[in-house]
Amino acid sequence: MSEASIVRRASYGPSSPAVGARGASTRGRIAEVSLELFGRLGYFDTSVDAIAKAAGVSRATLYQYFKGKDEIFLELLNDCGGALFRVARRIGALGPDEVGFDNLNWWLGEWSWVFDKYSTMFVQWTAIASSDTKVRPEITRFVRGYNHRIAERLAASGLKGLDPEVAAMTMTALVHRINLFVHTDRAYGRSAKDAVDTLSVFLQLMLFPDTPPSVLTSLGLHASADPSADVDALEVPPAPDVAGLSVSERTASLSKRAVITVNALADAGAAQFRARGYRSTSVDDIVESASVARGTFYKYFNDKQDLLAAVAAEIYSAGMAFADRIAEVDPVGKTSTLRHWLGTYVEFYDKYSGCIEAWAEGATDDPTIVSIGENGQLQMDIGAARMLIRGSDRYPFDPVVSALILRALVTRVPQAALDLPEPINDDELIDVLITCINRGFFGRQK
Template sequence: MSETPITRRASYGPSSPEVGSRGANTRSKIVEVSLDLFAEVGFFNTSVDAIAKSANISRATLYQYFPGKDEIFLELLDECGRALFRVARRIGPLGPTDVGFDNLNWWLGEWSWVFEKYSTMFVQWTGVASSDTAVRPEISRFLGGYNQRLADRIKSSNVEGLDSMAAAMTITALVHRMNLFIHTDRAYGRDIQSIVDAMSVYLQLFLFPETPGSVLSSLPLRTAGKSFIEVPVPPSTDGLTIDDRISGLSKRAVNTVRTLVEAGAVQFRQKGYHRTSVDDIVEEAGFARGTFYKYFSEKQDLLVALSTEAVASTVDHAERIRHIDPTSTDETELREWLVSFAEFSSHYSGSIDAWAEKSIGDNIVSELGAYGQSVMDDALLSVLTSRQRDYPFDPEVSAMIFRAIIARVPQASQELPEPLSRDESIDLLVACIQRGFFRHAK
């Protein structure tokens, strides 16, 4: 083998004068097939070799245009980000008026159109952003800029009782999560327009709880949702729960299993399921690889164990919220529940994110996720339907909105330039619930 080092030429960027028309076509083809592969098998399961093969080029040729698949993802992210900014620039004046509500509804519809066009990117965005890739800082940078633009619009609209940046973060988090539900088949078959219309009503009241019912009835909204959630039969988890796995083990072995489970939860949360290896888990736990394989057949087996535990906690939280009145002047119970749910969501966030993945390879994970989601939505729907309303209201979609808020906003509040404290985050959640669902503002 030659001792002469191999020198890779600088990559051809989109504006490179050297790329030429042929090169531009090649670059475009790489991006196009990458998007298809990300949709088919997911970002983490897509290799550079697979991209090169699909584009009918060599691996070396691909590297002349992109250093790796992270950079391809970033180019796609930049493209859909520019589309979102174009929509944001066209937001009209907001307010508790017919015109303000119409502008909000239009904007959410345009946002969902962009999301649908780039659905693959936004669906993959969640998993990629939660892992330790070069993409995560760029996603954070984009969200910071986008939230600032929304915050400026909110501030100019004289919204009262809300910090403009916190409100913008909440809107971005909610809209992204609801669109994610649509494009990962977790919206109970509801169409985009019905979800846009329900979000319009919610966000109008979140920003302007004083909005008259006549304003909310001024548009032909599609809000005829069901007042119940069909909860599927849970999958059998015999022998898969953590309690089943530790039954009959010595006290030392029980502690080992629980340490491995906790290490898995930590690593899945910090790096995402796909970026976490068995080596990462055993290093976190302080054990050897052999110890892991003594109790779990593979990483996915640990994910199943964590998922059974997460669903059990979901069912417990669902039962508790059924007995809480969010409009009570004594907010103690609601706040305690929100703190508990935020801690639960944070602890199991890596496992919960994996529930929506279509490339996990184990149906029981997605089935557990669908069951847990439905149980929670049914409980939240019962809370929401305890009050009569004089404006268009979609109970089914509103329950999804409720879950999206309590699951995502606490996480998003920590991604702000100045992260919210726990008490500030809970204050924001209470405002989200009381203002948006019950038109109550302090």
């Protein structure tokens, strides 16, 4: 098995004597239409029946080639996974010089090209990786293997101040997430090249903070002439109408016992969305976790989307408070409140990640939830951008892409850290985030 391979059940492959050329063509057609359906409908909303119909075969025939859509997805994932490994094998020497910086920029550009080519798989990969599916363990295994290869390259490059495995995990988490933002229209119109240029400088300084300024300007990458104006140019969408929608407002006139029950359901919903993903969570999962009857759930909520809306409205004001505070943080001051902000926000995001990602992944089209997500995300990004442009010795990053990088750091890296070969505790995680921010945005050794 190759290093890029993802394990799956043995089935009729193109070279199987039981299949032949005609069977290989059928198998390929099934995979091809599955990719199109995953891109158009999403993995979770694509059924085996829909795949069989689109491929022009019976359901029974499809099962001769694949055990189910999980196996089809893994077959497709092997293709893009193999492309990523081929790029990783070709990374040149890294370091604080022009050659090292050029090699890093090349790798990021190649990753972006692979992401663009296999964008359907990468977008669905993200949704599946955050859900309770049979595919998730295979994705985790693949990512660990890929990160280890990158870590070996970093160790050979003389990396100091960061553990190679942690640095590799952070790099791949950021690269994947930034490309995801671009390809899902969550990058405020920034192009893939703009994002790669800014990320190249950030990662170069994160890995090698002693890189001379002349090296950073040697490639003529995208930068900002007026960071403050770039931030001011962002258009804030209308504030969501959440009147009467939050858990607190819904329970204002209820008995103390009823309030306890509703809060238990809301907490259980948030926990189940986090553990299973919104799409994979059922009302039965929520009521079982909350230890209440199914009928009790419907006494207070219409369905799981109604519960999601209530929780989203409840946490909206907290999210705005985080956005206001990050805008005032001194990112390089000795008495910086950055550590406290990071610690509290990472905890907040972790608790409600399933609710936030339900909007981000397009799992619901409820207008209020969409409005909460769009407004909340932009307010947070503006706050982050204003914080980052306050550093006195910073590189002229595009502040908008910088905010995207910070967003990925505080939301994705804590999740990716759970899959490290040697897990790190909460304090160590915050140390990693602060180190990445200080080095990556400000070129500081610590």
